[in-house]
Amino acid sequence: MKPPRRALLFVLALACPALVLAHPGTAVHAHGGFVDGALHPLTGADHLVAMLAVGAWSALSVRQVWIAPLAFVAMLACGMLAGAAGLVVPGVEPMIAASLVGLGLLIAWLRRVPALAAAALAGSFAFFHGAAHGTELGASIPLLAGLLVATAALHLAGIAAGQLVLARHRWLPQMTGSLVALLGITLLLRLA
Known part of the structure; x- marks a missing residue:
């Protein structure tokens, strides 16, 4: 099996536990365990797209591909x-939406970014995403571990997509980045 297929199968396997939930229609995060944390990034387009976008952007624009993820x-x-x-972080939702706009523009831009700048930018976006998760879900160790594993897997899928698909055609990153930015703009307008 080729490495890209393995990565895709791994990401798909992360989604499979949702198919066997004993209580469909109840809150996915009712127990706060590892699986709940792993599923959480898959339940909202903003978080899912942001995590994939970080990997894709890193693959396309950062020499040290793992630094931003x-x-x-x-x-x-x-x-x-x-x-x-309980730390109240102001502007969490607008910053999550703005992170999509920024990441989308960075994907479409296709310019090399210094590793330190990429890490600082990705880290600042991530803090807001994390604050939203922590406020919503709490932070049990299993929940946090599941969330971090799923996030890393989504970054891996984004890196694979960036290296194997987006990098092959100049127009594809521009179109993908534009769609990511458009999602962010849509979310910002909904918040207004």
């Missing part, structure tokens, strides 16, 4: 712990 995962954990501890 690692910074994202680390700061996602920090933001989640802060949100769970």
